[in-house]
Amino acid sequence: MGEALIRGFLRSKVSSPGRICVSVRDVERQDALERIGIGSIFGDATDGGSKEVAQFSSVILLCTKPQAMTEVLQSLAPHVTSEHLVISVAAGITLQTLESALGEGVRVVRVMPNTPALVQCGASAYALGKNVTARDADIVDLLLSSVGFCIAVEEKQLDAVTGLSGSGPAYVYLMIEAMADGGVMAGLPRETALALAAKTVAGAAQMVFGDDGGSNSSSALGMVHPGVLKDRVASPAGTTIAGLAELESSGVRGAFIRAVSRAAQRAKEIGS
Ligand SMILES: NC(=O)c1ccc[n+]([C@@H]2O[C@H](COP(=O)([O-])OP(=O)(O)OC[C@H]3O[C@@H](n4cnc5c(N)ncnc54)[C@H](OP(=O)(O)O)[C@@H]3O)[C@@H](O)[C@H]2O)c1
Incomplete structure (x- = not known):
């Protein structure tokens, strides 16, 4: 899903390869990202990758499987501040879990995208965390609408969104x-x-x-x-x-x- 979003952002030109940095473990996936020009590719999030991503980014997308999220959040928490906007695409991981794992004041958004984002035909819904600003909401809307349709929903509706789109x-x-x-x-x-x-x-x-x-x-x-x-x-x-x-x-x-x-x-x- 993360790769589909990155490729969609690049196709829509809402971002450029030089502005994206990624933490990824799999060597083949690293090669694939290098081939599309991503300059900053770091290793395992739990082994330094999170720290480097937080150092070089203001918007952080969390795209691991829900089962890996506890470990990834633990690795990211010491490096994330109120200056970052954190966007999670993990199914079922609540805003409360994300906010309490990352610490007070961290701006968090929960998104449920889908893979047709790769071809600018995605359908995404998002729920805003308690610390986000109107500008954060605009950023999320800009990113998601660059890869398809997007809509804001209440967090309690996101499981239904997961089952549908x-x-x-x-x-x-x-x-x-x-x-x-x-x-x-x-x-x-x-x-x-x-x-x-x-x-x-x-x-x-x-x-x-x-x-x-x-x-x-x-x-x-x-x-x-x-x-x-x-x-x-x-x-x-x-x-x-x-x-x-x-x-x-x-x-x-x-x-x-x-x-x-x-x-x-x-x-x-x-x-x-
Ligand atoms: N697939 C969908 O249609 C879809 C739709 C909406 C939302 N989502 C959400 O998207 C998330 C990812 O799902 P997916 O289907 O895209 O799974 P996936 O293909 O397995 O992608 C997960 C990626 O996270 C990487 N990763 C895992 N642990 C890591 C770590 N410690 N450091 C750095 N990278 C790490 C994996 O690397 P390795 O390959 O090295 O393990 C893999 O590249 C899930 O939370 C899911 O709920 C998926």
Whole structure:
């Protein structure tokens, strides 16, 4: 996720390689970051990396797995001050945990991004900690909207966001793969079926935001209800309603609802 965000920030030009420094353990990942021009690459956060990142940065993004976060926070705490803005993307790790691990007065924001940030089509939500300023909120908004859509939510809603948009790309990949399989079964070559399935998902999503595809600003959503769009393409006794009836009898709607809700529950378990 961290690498997707960095690549997204560079693509959108909200930052440049020379302004980013990274702590990372894996040698292959270090090589990948060097190849995109990141000049300052430090090693393990728990072995000096945190100190160096804090020394050279004013905005620090925490992108390790939630399970590694306790150790990483311990390594960062002695070096972080009220001059830093710390942004965590870890699922389930609360603002209270972050604030009490990093110390009084530290400005903390909790974000749930998703991997399409890599291609400027991310969907992120964020909750602000008690010490953040209006300028911090603007910085978070600037960074996240440079890689897609972003919206402020209450912290208690972030587990739901994790289950929906954080984990959601995987559900959609599964759906695209299955739709393409259906196309192959109906006689299309695999590559054609996959391209048509993926473009259909992207185009249909765009339609929900109206003719212009919407903007990254949460204040100008102007969305069209998907039920209205669905009804527009399902003509009487046509092909689409025949396909929809099949999906409904397979319980697809309920499966998506349960998937989001189970993933949200899992995010809550990780954080407790
Ligand atoms: N993946 C998603 O779609 C997604 C979406 C939203 C939020 N998130 C959040 O993003 C975070 C990362 O998830 P991920 O899927 O991107 O995991 P990941 O691919 O395993 O990335 C975690 C990175 O943290 C590095 N790391 C771990 N301990 C470190 C340490 N002590 N010092 C320096 N680097 C260290 C890992 O390095 P090594 O490779 O060397 O172990 C790895 O590069 C999680 O907290 C997750 O909740 C993920």
